[in-house]
Amino acid sequence: MIDDRSSLDSRPTTGRDHDPHASLPDRELRHLARCATALLDGAALPEQVHEDWPAFFRLAASFVEMHGSGPLRNLRDQATLFEGWGDDDPLTDDDSAFLVRLLHEVRDVLREAAAAPEAPGRLEAGGTR
Secondary structure (H helix, E strand, O other): OOOOHHHOOOOOOOOOOOOOOOOOOHHHHHHHHHHHHHHHHOOOOHHHHHHHOOHHHHHHHHHHHHHOOHHHHHHHHHOOOOOOOOOOOOOOHHHHHHHHHHHHHHHHHHHHHHHOOOOOOOOOOOOOO
16 A cells, blocks of 8 residues: 655654645655545555554645645544544545545645646656756
């Protein structure tokens, strides 16, 4: 489900909430999308995602604060995904709705980033600056 997780930054994103031009790195956004997809497909439970990549929930919340639409914020507020879970707790309908919208909005941000001219400090496709 989650590949190359050891090299992803698991630190919480702070200090960027109020910068409308701030973003999570594309690599973390792609990983966020993979984890959301695994949760939606039933390939992973929230507990498993938390064990494999604890930063998922912090980064999902950071994404919502940085880029989330009003509807995504409302869905986040209704979802129980961030409140904790047991080993076998399935996703609620509100959790699924949140993850579907999150996945859609993450993909939109990735598409916009791919179409935009190279921003200073962003890694190019070849991994160089």
